[in-house]
Amino acid sequence: MIEIEVQNETNQSQERLRFAAVPRIGEGLRLRGPDGMWASYDVLDVWYQKAEYGDVWIPYLHVRMTPGENGGDLIGDGFDIQRELEPFKI
Structure with a gap:
């Protein structure tokens, strides 16, 4: 690890995580936000320091956070059905 x-x-924020x-750069990660919800994040930069x-x-x-990914879309005990989802474009 x-x-x-x-x-x-x-x-x-900054935190130390373990990866295999x-x-x-450009890959996506699923990370838990400060609110406890999981969301998709894009890697913008990777660098190494001695x-x-x-x-x-x-x-x-x-x-x-990946554009279009909103960790706070849950309202009450259901989803916000008024929001139209857009397909992910590569």
């Missing part, structure tokens, strides 16, 4: 610092542009592989100890390079990710 690789421990990676994830810098979230949407929530202006370092995600690439650690203070030894010859070790630490990976960092810069992510932003």
Whole structure:
């Protein structure tokens, strides 16, 4: 497992998460937001910085919520049916 610092542009937060592989720029991730809801995030940037100890390079990710992904669309105990979903475009 690789421990990676994830810098979230949407929530202006930083946290360290463990990954099996370092995600690439443009890949999507599912992360839990501060409200406890899961949402899709796009990897904007990946970089490495040398650690203070030894010859070790630490990976960092810069992510932003995927456009059209709204973690707060739940209203009451149902979904907001007035909102029209758009297909995801690559």
